[in-house]
Amino acid sequence: MAMRERIRAYMKKISAYNRISHSDEIGRRYFAMNAFDGILTTLGILFGSYAGNIREPHVVFITGMGAAVAMGVSGFWGAYETERAERSRDLKELEDATLRSLADTEISRAGDFAVWTASIIDGVSPFAAAMLVIFPFFLPLSIERMYLSATVLAFLSLAALGAYLGSLSKKSMTKGALKMVLAGVISAAISVLLIGKAV
Amino acid sequence: MGQTRLIVLDVLKPHSPSILELAERLTTLPGVGGVDITIFEMDRKVENAKITLQGEDLQYEEILRVIMDAGGTVHSVDKVQAGRLIVAEAKTPQDTGAQMR
Numbered sequence: 397m398a399m400r401e402r403i404r405a406y407m408k409k410i411s412a413y414n415r416i417s418h419s420d421e422i423g424r425r426y427f428a429m430n431a432f433d434g435i436l437t438t439l440g441i442l443f444g445s446y447a448g449n450i451r452e453p454h455v456v457f458i459t460g461m462g463a464a465v466a467m468g469v470s471g472f473w474g475a476y477e478t479e480r481a482e483r484s485r486d487l488k489e490l491e492d493a494t495l496r497s498l499a500d501t502e503i504s505r506a507g508d509f510a511v512w513t514a515s516i517i518d519g520v521s522p523f524a525a526a527m528l529v530i531f532p533f534f535l536p537l538s539i540e541r542m543y544l545s546a547t548v549l550a551f552l553s554l555a556a557l558g559a560y561l562g563s564l565s566k567k568s569m570t571k572g573a574l575k576m577v578l579a580g581v582i583s584a585a586i587s588v589l590l591i592g593k594a595v
Numbered sequence: 596m597g598q599t600r601l602i603v604l605d606v607l608k609p610h611s612p613s614i615l616e617l618a619e620r621l622t623t624l625p626g627v628g629g630v631d632i633t634i635f636e637m638d639r640k641v642e643n644a645k646i647t648l649q650g651e652d653l654q655y656e657e658i659l660r661v662i663m664d665a666g667g668t669v670h671s672v673d674k675v676q677a678g679r680l681i682v683a684e685a686k687t688p689q690d691t692g693a694q695m696r
Contacts, residue, residue, distance in 0.1 A: 416611040490609055493640040496668050503609060503666040 416503060417510035422479075426518045428561055430471050432576070434522030435557070436583050437463055438529040439550045443584055446543050447591040453533040453542055460530035464523045472519025479514045483507040528553060554580045598626075599653040600681060603674035604646045608667035614644060620661050626652035645673075 414420045438460055445456045487507055491498050498504050532545035555573040562572025608617070614632040621630045628650035636643035644667075648658060662669060676682060 412612060412616060415613075415616075490640055490666070493638070494607060494609060494666060494668055498666050501666045502612060502664050506611075 410509070412502065413506040413509040416506035417483075419506075419510035419513045422510060422514050423517045424564065426471075426475060426514055427521045428557060428564075430467075430518050430521040431525040431557055432554070432579075433471075434464065434467055434525030435529060435550050435553050436580065437467060437522070438526040439547070439580060439583060440587055442529070442543060442546050442550065443587040444591060447588070451539050453539060456542070457530055457533040460526060460533070464526035464530070467526060468519045468523030471522050472515050475518030476511060476515040479511040483511055525553060551577055551580055598651060598679075599655065599675060599677045600649065600651070601674065601676035602646075602648045602653055602655065602658065602672065604648075604658075604662075605670040605673055606644045606646050606662055606667045607641055607670055608644055608662070608665060609641055612665050617644075617646075617662070617665050617667075620665070621646070621648060621658065624654065624657050624661065626650045626654055627658075643670075 441456070441460050441463055445459065450456055487498055487504060490503065529546055529550045532542045532549065535542070535545075537545065554576040558573035558576030559569040560572075561576070562569035565572070614634065618630045618632050621627055627648055629648075631645075631647040633645045633647075634642050635645055646662070659669060
C-alpha cells in the first residue's frame with residue numbers, strides 16, 4: 397500500500413513537471429525526428445554495403461551498430477546541451493520577471509526533468525531504430541535474406557513512424573505512413589544513383 | 596499561542612504551476628481548511644494572485660514554503676486574523692471618510 401502511494405505520488409510529480417515544462421511534447425518530437433534519422437541512416441548503410449558487395453553479416457552488423465552508437469551518443473549529447481541552454485535561458489527570463497532566484501523550486505526541477513527526458517529519448521530512439529533495422533544480420537539467414545528482411549524492416553519502421561505521426565496530428569495514418577515510406581524510397585534512390593556512379 | 600485562522604497574501608507567481616495546482620497543494624497543508632486564489636493581474640510571464648487561506652491553525656512558514664516552491668513571491672501579507680474568535684474589522688471615522696469641520 398505504501399509502495400502504491402509512493403508510485404502515485406511519483407506519477408503526480410511527473411505529470412506536474414510535464415505540465416510546467418511540456419516535456420512530453422518535446423519528447424514526442426525528439427522521438428519521431430531521431431527514430432527517423434536512425435532508420436534512414438541504417439537504410440543508407442544497408443544499400444552501401446549491398447552495393448559494395450559485402451557478404452559478411454558481421455561486417456554489416458558492426459558497421460550498423462557503430463553508426464547506432466554514434467547516433468545515440470550524438471543524440472543524447474546534442475539534446476542535453478541544447479535543452480540545457482534553452483531551459484537556462486527560460487529560467488533566467490522567469491527569474492527576471494519574478495525578481496527572485498528560482499533555483500531549487502518546482503520550476504527548475506521540472507526544467508531538469510525535461511532536459512534529461514529529452515536527452516534520453518534523443519539518444520535511445522535513433523539507437524533503438526538502427527538496431528531494429530540491422531537485427532536480421534544477427535539471425536541464421538542467408539545474406540540475401542538478411543539484406544531483404546532488414547530493408548523490409550526499415551520500410552515497416554518508417555511506415556509505423558509515419559502512422560504514429562499521423563495519429564498524433566489527428567490526420568490520416570495511411571498518409572503519414574506513405575509520406576515516411578516515400579522518404580525512404582527517395583533516400584534509397586539517391587543512394588543507388590550515387591553508389592551506382594561510384595562503383 | 597493564538598492560532599492563525601485567516602491569512603490574505605498578495606503573491607506574484609509564474610503561470611505554471613497553475614492556481615489549481617497551487618490551491619490543491621495549499622489545502623493539503625495541516626491546519627488549512629480552505630483556500631481561495633484570485634488572479635487580479637496577468638502579465639506575459641507572471642500573474643498577481645490574492646491568496647486567502649482559512650483554517651483552524653494556519654502555519655505561515657509551511658504556506659510560504661509551498662508558495663516559494665511553486666516559484667511565487669509573497670509581496671505582502673494583507674490581512675491576518677488570529678485567536679479563538681474571528682474578529683471583524685472595526686469601522687473608524689477614517690473609513691467612512693469623515694472630515695474635520
